[in-house]
Amino acid sequence: MKRRIHALPGNQALAEDLARHGGWPWTTVQVRRFPDEESLVTVTPPEKGEEAVLVCTLDRPDPKLLPLLLAAGTLRELGAARVVLVAPYLAYLRQDARFHPGEAVAAGIFGRLLDGLFDAVLTVDPHLHRLRTLAEAGLSRGRVVHVAADLAAWIAAHVAHPLILGPDAESAQWVHEVAARIDAPGAVASKVRHGDRAVTVTLPDLSAWRGRTPVLLDDIIASGHTMAEAARALRAAGWPTPICVAVHGVLAEGALDLLRSADVARVVTTDSIAQHTARIRLAGALATALDA
Numbered sequence: 001m002k003r004r005i006h007a008l009p010g011n012q013a014l015a016e017d018l019a020r021h022g023g024w025p026w027t028t029v030q031v032r033r034f035p036d037e038e039s040l041v042t043v044t045p046p047e048k049g050e051e052a053v054l055v056c057t058l059d060r061p062d063p064k065l066l067p068l069l070l071a072a073g074t075l076r077e078l079g080a081a082r083v084v085l086v087a088p089y090l091a092y093l094r095q096d097a098r099f100h101p102g103e104a105v106a107a108g109i110f111g112r113l114l115d116g117l118f119d120a121v122l123t124v125d126p127h128l129h130r131l132r133t134l135a136e137a138g139l140s141r142g143r144v145v146h147v148a149a150d151l152a153a154w155i156a157a158h159v160a161h162p163l164i165l166g167p168d169a170e171s172a173q174w175v176h177e178v179a180a181r182i183d184a185p186g187a188v189a190s191k192v193r194h195g196d197r198a199v200t201v202t203l204p205d206l207s208a209w210r211g212r213t214p215v216l217l218d219d220i221i222a223s224g225h226t227m228a229e230a231a232r233a234l235r236a237a238g239w240p241t242p243i244c245v246a247v248h249g250v251l252a253e254g255a256l257d258l259l260r261s262a263d264v265a266r267v268v269t270t271d272s273i274a275q276h277t278a279r280i281r282l283a284g285a286l287a288t289a290l291d292a
């Protein structure tokens with residue numbers, strides 16, 4: 001099937017990289033704001049029998065959603081054989097339960113919305129914490145691309161004698177896979193979350209691995225408090241400044257300053273979100289997944 005990549009604004013670098021890996025044409029979806037703040041969305045019309053792949057990572061999702069919805073609907077109206085979304089970061093998965101009466105369980109509502117718009121949704125290592133699968137979040141057409149191999153390759157190439165340390169129980173899945181791939185020790189701390197910007201992290205016994213360089217590994221850096229608290233605990237225990245590696249650099253305002261103040265040596269993320277920290281490129285893994 002013929003395929004064309006359509007980048008939503010802000011996603012051109014990843015779209016171009018993806019198109020180059022797959023040998024597909026790519027184009028940008030034009031989004032113009034009217035004075036009344038409505039959006040005028042213009043797509044490149046699909047050729048007959050063509051699959052349209054929209055690239056739109058979904059951090060800071062709310063202003064992105066209407067243009068994405070309009071682009072998907074337009075490509076379908078204009079005859080795309082399939083409309084696929086590549087959203088390396090998928091928003092709202094952390095809101096996966098009704099923690100207080102009346103709260104939206106956004107994960108399910110958001111998942112069902114995407115499920116109705118797209119024939120397939122590809123995402124990278126989604127934050128499945130209390131939910132175990134994307135289908136449980138209403139996204140039955142969701143497909144997960146795991147990138148532990150890409151994280152492991154970066155660490156192996158840039159850190160001598162690493163100790164891979166996860167800051168909380170949920171990070172264990174990445175820690176153990178990455179550690180095994182590069183034949184390094186892996187350990188997992190425990191975390192208690194007290195609020196949006198308040199966590200405490202308790203280290204396990206790491207004494208067997210003194211002399212190694214600690215690499216803190218997690219799926220998301222959002223406010224930065226999880227990584228910062230883990231880094232502070234390491235420093236307090238006499239370890240050298242750690243390197244922080246994460247799949248998704250959401251990096252809320254102030255996160256990098258917080259990490260600097262916690263004496264982190266370096267922050268490295270994938271380009272699932274276009275940040276200055278993005279050193280691990282995912283286009284190869286995404287192109288392979290699109291073809292699978």
Ligand SMILES: O=P(O)(O)OC[C@H]1O[C@H](OP(=O)(O)OP(=O)(O)O)[C@H](O)[C@@H]1O
Pocket residue numbers: 094095127129167168170193196197199218219220221222223224225226227
């Ligand atoms: O940079 P931060 O603001 O600390 O956020 C990032 C952390 O939050 C998530 O875990 P957690 O289990 O704490 O989140 P959840 O309860 O929302 O799933 C995620 O896996 C990171 O560990």
